[in-house]
Amino acid sequence: MQKKDIKWSELGFSYIKTDKRYISYWKDGKWDDGQLVEDNKISISEGSTCLHYGQECFEGLKAYSTKDGGIQLFRPDENAKRMQNSCEKVMMPKVPVEKFIDACMQVVKANEAWVPPYGSGATFYLRPYVIGIGDNIGVKPAPEYIFGVFGMPVGPYFKGGMNPVNFVTTDEDRAAPHGTGKNKVGGNYAASLHSHHDAVARGFADCIYLDPATHSKIDEVGAANFFGITKDNKFITPHSTSILPSITRISLMQVAKDYLGMEAIEADVFIDEIDQFAEAGACGTAAVITPIGGIEHKGKMHVFHSETEVGPVTKKLYNTLYGIQMGDVEAPEGWIYKVQ
Ligand code: PLP
Ligand code: COI
Numbered sequence: 206m207q208k209k210d211i212k213w214s215e216l217g218f219s220y221i222k223t224d225k226r227y228i229s230y231w232k233d234g235k236w237d238d239g240q241l242v243e244d245n246k247i248s249i250s251e252g253s254t255c256l257h258y259g260q261e262c263f264e265g266l267k268a269y270s271t272k273d274g275g276i277q278l279f280r281p282d283e284n285a286k287r288m289q290n291s292c293e294k295v296m297m298p299k300v301p302v303e304k305f306i307d308a309c310m311q312v313v314k315a316n317e318a319w320v321p322p323y324g325s326g327a328t329f330y331l332r333p334y335v336i337g338i339g340d341n342i343g344v345k346p347a348p349e350y351i352f353g354v355f356g357m358p359v360g361p362y363f364k365g366g367m368n369p370v371n372f373v374t375t376d377e378d379r380a381a382p383h384g385t386g387k388n389k390v391g392g393n394y395a396a397s398l399h400s401h402h403d404a405v406a407r408g409f410a411d412c413i414y415l416d417p418a419t420h421s422k423i424d425e426v427g428a429a430n431f432f433g434i435t436k437d438n439k440f441i442t443p444h445s446t447s448i449l450p451s452i453t454r455i456s457l458m459q460v461a462k463d464y465l466g467m468e469a470i471e472a473d474v475f476i477d478e479i480d481q482f483a484e485a486g487a488c489g490t491a492a493v494i495t496p497i498g499g500i501e502h503k504g505k506m507h508v509f510h511s512e513t514e515v516g517p518v519t520k521k522l523y524n525t526l527y528g529i530q531m532g533d534v535e536a537p538e539g540w541i542y543k544v545q
Pocket of ligand 1: 265425427428429430448449450451452453454488489490491
């Protein structure tokens, strides 16, 4: 199979139309078998609940090429379960875990030529989603649904990649204390566009959200979770009801404990106490591990390890996690799904 003629190392995080995508319809109480299609346009009723009432959710996961020429997915079962939680929250039918994984596998196989080769620095990003469709006008769950998966090759989400970037706290909230913050639903992201735009316009990579109830603790970093490494080598990540439970973060906690022998805990991270951290980072599927150079809060810049150099613990965490994802480091049982 001939790979596409793409400068893999120059890819950013942008849409590319690949050859095939998966689509499945839910009607009369059940999902159909789903199929791969070429058309990247969807035709839906103007009354679709996803358009008016945000009845939708999505996921993000990646396929990685390995040294031996294979392709593998990283913890797709966790994405499937998280999507089920999102579906439950916004009253949509759940996609069975096996159907979710099978759809991802089909999309990767059908677009193998677009999957970046091992060592290229790029990966294949998969975007599963569920949307409420069908004729409707009142605020209620849709009569029909689509579950789709498409994918494309991507490079780093934040421009710096594995280089430190700076963030700024915002006074705006992306989610309510007991709202939809822990679900991957579109409304959270619509609510983040304005503060993201402001942060970028001021020269920052993105904004840091504080906990919506008290604005005293770090919640999330734009579209990624936050972690800090204390001066006595502990991995700390926020404990909050309004952040997305990041699969990268739970994986990193295990990597920190089992591979690097660190203590890894979820705890409140007070913005006024970030001096305790020797290093900090943003973690997520798209962000991978993005080192945080510094955070500006109330006009004052707080620099962690350095604004230009990656800290030693962040580097180790990155090398171990990315090594596992690419098949170079032995993974804990159940983390890797080979695309057959
Ligand atoms: N937080 C938000 C708001 C996100 O959109 C993402 C991306 O999925 C994450 C955190 C990181 O989650 P994960 O590591 O599962 O990709
Ligand atoms: C991801 O990391 O998969 C995300 O969903 C982040 C962003 C592109 C929304």
